[in-house]
Amino acid sequence: MFRLEPRASAPLLWQVATPVLAVLATMIVGGCLFAAMGFDPVAAIRTIFWDPLFGPTAAYSRPQLLVKAGPLILIASGLALGFRAGIWNIGAEGQYIIGAICGAAVALAAYPMDAFWIFPAMILAGAAGGWAWGMVPAVLRNWFGASEILVSLMLVYVAQRIAAWMAFGPMKNPEGFNFPGSRNLQQYEAASNPDLIANSGLHWGGVAAVLALAATWFVMSRHVLGFHIRTAGAAPRAARFAGVRPERLVALCLGVSGALAGLAGLFEVAGPAGQITESFGSGYGFTAIIVAFLGRLHPLGILLAGLLLALTYIGGELAQMMLNLPAATVQVFQGMLLFFLLGFDILTRYRIRRRA
Amino acid sequence: MSNVFRAEGLGKTYPGVRANDDVSFAVEAGEIHALLGENGAGKSTLVKMIYGLVRPDEGQMALLGAPYAPHDPRAARAAGVAMVFQHFSLFDAMTVAENVALGMENPPPQPELSRRIADLSQGYGLPLNPARRIAALSAGERQRVEILRCLLQNPRLLIMDEPTSVLTPQEAEILFATLRQLAEAGTAILYISHKLEEIRSHCDRATILRQGKVVGTVDPRAHSARELAAMMVGAEMRLVDRSGRKPAAPVLQVRGLSTAGGEGVALKEVALTLRSGEILGIGGVAGNGQEELLSALSGETPTAPGTIALEGRDLSRAGPEARRRAGLLAAPEDRLGHAAVPEFSLAENTLLTAGARQNLIRRGLIDRKAATDFAQQVIRAFDVRTPGPDTAAGALSGGNLQKFVIGREVLGRPRVLVVNQPTWGVDAGAAAAIRQALLDLAAQGAGLIVISQDLDELLELSDRFCALNQGRLSAPRPTEGLTIEEIGLMLGGAHGMEVAHVPA
Known part of the structure; x- marks a missing residue:
């Protein structure tokens, strides 16, 4: 028999090793799953994890990696702030959608004007929209003690309905032959967010993601605000003793993570997506939660985890096309990744001992 | 007299620690035998071996002349060893009789059990109604x-682990009367404590442990408390120096301070005046508003306007950080998770309270080097035993972390320092150092409020004494000439001792 023995401190080795172990376990179990479904497991794993980077179609899929990783990293860096403080924003997906709608609204209102301020104004509107959507759970928690987990999650579904309403109603493209969906911002130069270097996959969202990582790293390691966030997460009473006002921290963390998610939505709608549609929310907000945890809530880790999760998106699509794997493959993979990560996480806090 | 229990050369090693080394002693029938030692001296390990919770690495034990090697507490109980732990394991929602039945292998029917409990409690002068719910009972x-629960097993050896730490002096007297009666009936009692005075007045013999080894078994009545303490620490105890203090102008005025109870105890119209250079001691049984008082003074709990003034300046609306800037500092009781963050290094823990006063945080930016230097300064000034400022607070022993927490505030040059349980769970040497630091701080002109459950400590430190009972603070009395009996009555409040409120 084995038993778990608490460790005095979490060794750095295990903190780094558990995400790697989780990825390996996901590959192995995923491979078994594919084998059970009658696919060649080795080919499937190679298609998902190797081909997007080095396979025959890599020239197409490599830029896609940045396109997908950008919003994931941008959202996750905001979520990590709150997660460090024990404030659980599960609704980044909703803040992402609302940010995109607000940013697109500015562009559609200005259409077809051509002015330098349009894109900056969209950025502000996108951030403000995400911030406002994040502040709803913050206010409800501070005033009524409502769980921010439930409120932020449920607001995702509200945001999805609003996106559908916009696509069929107020934002519907008047020249779109009555198809649902807004004008395509890619075709409206003043409001579009194209690749900064053609076909690189890097648009302003990627730049914003890197800036967000740098900013959160600075705040968490050098600024008293980051110290207060970490203290609140590790020992709430000590935080109050140090003078932290918990309500302020709730508002700050939900507001900032909402604003960053809103920004991600704005860059997406002005760039790769191009328009508001009924199904604009594609799950980045949820996947970013996995990115934040897989990256150990650390900026560098989030960068790597964001790239890895982006890889599963692209690899999953590739596997659908090449091997006819079901579309749910990506979600199963991402789900397993979080599951194994949380499972292996126990090794950072406990060691396994053989029972005497 | 015959040996009820005998230990021969008991040893136990944990990774990195020799907890017990060649421990030999005997407890005889009819005696109250004290086991005396500092924290970490090996008392708990020894008792756990006797009660079957831990198995010794070497050595033998004998009970009633027969070899004794219990595998688990059940075997220990079957052999006639019973133990009363410091922390109770009782279900609040159940009655006395139901709780007792839960601990028995084959409980008799409830009516019979209730009758036996009533008989036994009468017989030993421990009045107790078997039908009452635990929630309604005091700690005593x-x-x-x-x-x-132990007596129902007719134990031959009864182990009591620091039983008086939760009792008022009067309740403790009742306990000792019972123990004496038990001893006279032939039960051997092993009594664990580090309260020297109560051991001197109530125990027949004392076995003193130091660093896992037996220093000796002595007659505690033949030695002074200082001599016993010296045997415990292995050196002469430093006497605290109370000289050089002159209470001067008032520094802190508290008037009509009341708080909402919430989950804890509500403070009710607390009023006090603290003068510069003075130590005001506040006693009381745990859970009568001590934590709430510290939180209200530190600013963690919001307070109504006009209730707290530091040197004439109203601070009652200010938060913890603003109060610290003004010179009102506090050190809470709970070291891990309140006064310090266990996962953080000592250097990071200085930032909790010393950010502004030590200039460690400027315009929101953390000066890590300054924090490390300040942590080093605290470590040196207060003899904190640790590898260095980068060590996690949670890795320090309780006494060392307490020295660090108190030192962090003392070096902040407070005008007023409020401390709760400054030496709780701290060994005698460290406790003496902490008390001396508090006295020195007062001698330099700061006003101190010391909240403690250790009456000896309060009598040693404070100039005036008041008691906290159910959130009410009694009027202060000069400590000089105050007797333990008078203090006991103050602690019990106006309603007498039985209602001294103790939370679940």
Whole structure:
């Protein structure tokens, strides 16, 4: 028999090793799953994890990696702030959608004007929209003690309905032959967010993601605000003793993570997506939660985890096309990744001992 | 007299620690035998071996002349060893009799059990109604339930682990009367404590442990408390120096301070005046508003306007950080998770309270080097035993972390320092150092409020004494000439000791 023995401190080795172990376990179990479904497991794993980077179609899929990783990293860096403080924003997906709608609204209102301020104004509107959507759970928690987990999650579904309403109603493209969906911002130069270097996959969202990582790293390691966030997460009473006002921290963390998610939505709608549609929310907000945890809530880790999760998106699509794997493959993979990560996480806090 | 229990050369090693080394002693029938030692001296390990919770690496034990090697507490109980733990294991929602039945292998029917409990409690002068719910009992009464639970097994050896730490002096007297009666009936009692005075007045013999080894077994009545303490620490105890203090102008005025209770105890119209250079001691049984008082003074709990003034300046609306800037500092009781963050290094823990006063945080930016230097300064000034400022607070022993927490505030040059349980769970040497630091701080002109449950400590430190009972603070009395009996009555409040409120 084995038993778990608490460790005095979490060794750095295990903190780094558990995400790697989780990825390996996901590959192995995923491979078994594919084998059970009658696919060649080795080919499937190679298609998902190797081909997007080095396979025959890599020239197409490599830029896609940045396109997908950008919003994931941008959202996750905001979520990590709150997660460090024990404030659980599960609704980044909703803040992402609302940010995109607000940013697109500015562009559609200005259409077809051509002015330098349009894109900056969209950025502000996108951030403000995400911030406002994040502040709803913050206010409800501070005033009524409502769980921010439930409120932020449920607001995702509200945001999805609003996106559908916009696509069929107020934002519907008047020249779109009555198809649902807004004008395509890619075709409206003043409001579009194209690749900064053609076909690189890097648009302003990627730049914003890197800036967000740098900013959160600075705040968490050098600024008293980051110290207060970490203290609140590790020992709430000590935080109050140090003078932290918990309500302020709730508002700050939900507001900032909402604003960053809103920004991600704005860059997406002005760039790769191009328009508001009924199904604009594609799950980045949820996947970013996995990115934040897989990256150990650390900026560098989030960068790597964001790239890895982006890889599963692209690899999953590739596997659908090449091997006819079901579309749910990506979600199963991402789900397993979080599951194994949380499972292996126990090794950072406990060691396994053989029972005497 | 015959040996009820005998230990021969007991040893136990944990990774990195020799907890017990060649421990030999004997407890005889009819005696109250004290086991005396500092924290970490090996008392708990020894007792756990006797009660079957831990198995010794070497050595033998004998009970009633027969070899004794219990595998688990059940075997220990079957052999006639019973133990009353410091922390009670009782279910609040159940009655006394139901709780007792839960601990028995084959409980008799409830009516019979109730009758036996009533008989036994009468016989030993421990009045207890078997039908009452635990939630309605005081700490002293809860302890009686635990004791009766043991007595129902007719133990030959009864182990008591720091039983008086939760009792008022009067309740402790009742306990000792019971123990004496038990001893006279032939039960051997092993009594664990580090309270020297109560051991001197109530125990027949004392075995003193130091660093896992037996220093000696002595007659505690033949030695002074200082001599016993010296044997415990292995050096002469430093006497605290109370000289050089002159209470001067008032520094802190508290008037009509009341708080909402919430989950804890509500403070009710607390009023006090603290003068510069003075130590005001506040006693009381745990859970009568001590934590709430510290939180209200530190600013963690919002306070109504006009209730707290530091040197004439109203601070009652200010938060913890603003109060610290003004010179009102505090050190809470709970070291891990309140006064310090266990996962953080000592250097990071300085930032909790010393950010502004030590200039460690400027315009929101953390000066890590300054924090490390300040942590080093605290470590040196207060003799904190640790590898260095980068060590996690949670890795320090309780006494060392307490020295660090107190040192962090003392070096902040407070005008007023409020401390709760400054030496709780701290060994005698460290406790003396902390008390001296507090006295020195007062001698330099700061006003101190020391909240403690250790009456000896309060009498040693404070110029004036008041008691906290159910959130009410009594009027202060000069400590000079105050007797333990008078203090006991103050602690019990106007309603007498039985209602001294103790939370679940």
